[in-house]
Amino acid sequence: MTGLSPLAALAFLVFSLPIGIWVAWSDLSKMKIPNKAVLAMLAGFVVVGILVLPIKVFGLALALGAAVLVVGFVANAAGLVGAGDAKFAAAIAPVFIGGDLRFILGLFAACLLGAFASHRLMRAIPAFRRATPDWASWTHADFPMGLALAGTLIFYLLAALRPFF
Numbered sequence: 001m002t003g004l005s006p007l008a009a010l011a012f013l014v015f016s017l018p019i020g021i022w023v024a025w026s027d028l029s030k031m032k033i034p035n036k037a038v039l040a041m042l043a044g045f046v047v048v049g050i051l052v053l054p055i056k057v058f059g060l061a062l063a064l065g066a067a068v069l070v071v072g073f074v075a076n077a078a079g080l081v082g083a084g085d086a087k088f089a090a091a092i093a094p095v096f097i098g099g100d101l102r103f104i105l106g107l108f109a110a111c112l113l114g115a116f117a118s119h120r121l122m123r124a125i126p127a128f129r130r131a132t133p134d135w136a137s138w139t140h141a142d143f144p145m146g147l148a149l150a151g152t153l154i155f156y157l158l159a160a161l162r163p164f165f
Contacts, residue, residue: 002160003098008052009160012095015044016157020150023088027146028119031136033084041091049094061094068093085145092153104156111151116143 002009019041023033042065049058072086081089096104122128123138137144 002100002103002156003096004157004160005052006161006163008048009157010164011048011052012045013154013157013161015048016041016092016095016153019044020154023146024144024150027084027144028137029132029135031140031142031144033082033088033146035084035087038084038087038091041088045091045094053097057097061097064097065090065094082142082145085149088146088149092149095153096156099156103159104152107155107159108148108152111155112145112148115148115151119144119147 004012019037023037023041026037027033045061045065049061053061069087069090072081072090075081076083076086119137129138132138
């Protein structure tokens with residue numbers, strides 16, 4: 001399932017949860033993922049990761065983040081993803097080191113479908129639209145992928161906490 005110990009997942013969740021909410025909210029409201037959020041995620045991973053991961057795993061995690069950044073830049077250049085999405089994906093990728101790829105991809109697929117369906121449902125509800133009239137994602141042609149990426153990160157870390165319950 002996850003490659004993290006429950007204690008490591010809890011440590012990552014402490015800073016990842018507010019950053020994930022920030023990213024999702026920003027992408028919904030402005031269709032932008034702030035560079036500050038990406039840098040905060042990376043900095044949080046470095047500070048916590050060096051404390052809770054073996055040094056070899058920590059190095060591999062950073063290498064995974066760099067590889068995802070390269071793939072993200074290529075995907076962005078090809079017009080497949082937004083630059084903020086690519087950068088945020090690279091910043092969260094190290095957290096997934098050692099995890100079961102099938103679980104991670106399945107979780108991402110579920111979060112993507114859930115985010116898409118809930119976004120489309122909420123934008124169809126007049127009361128919700130009136131409460132958030134300035135949200136760019138309601139009228140933008142693209143989907144706010146930060147919502148799905150942040151959800152994947154948070155649910156992955158929550159899944160790693162399962163032994164606590």
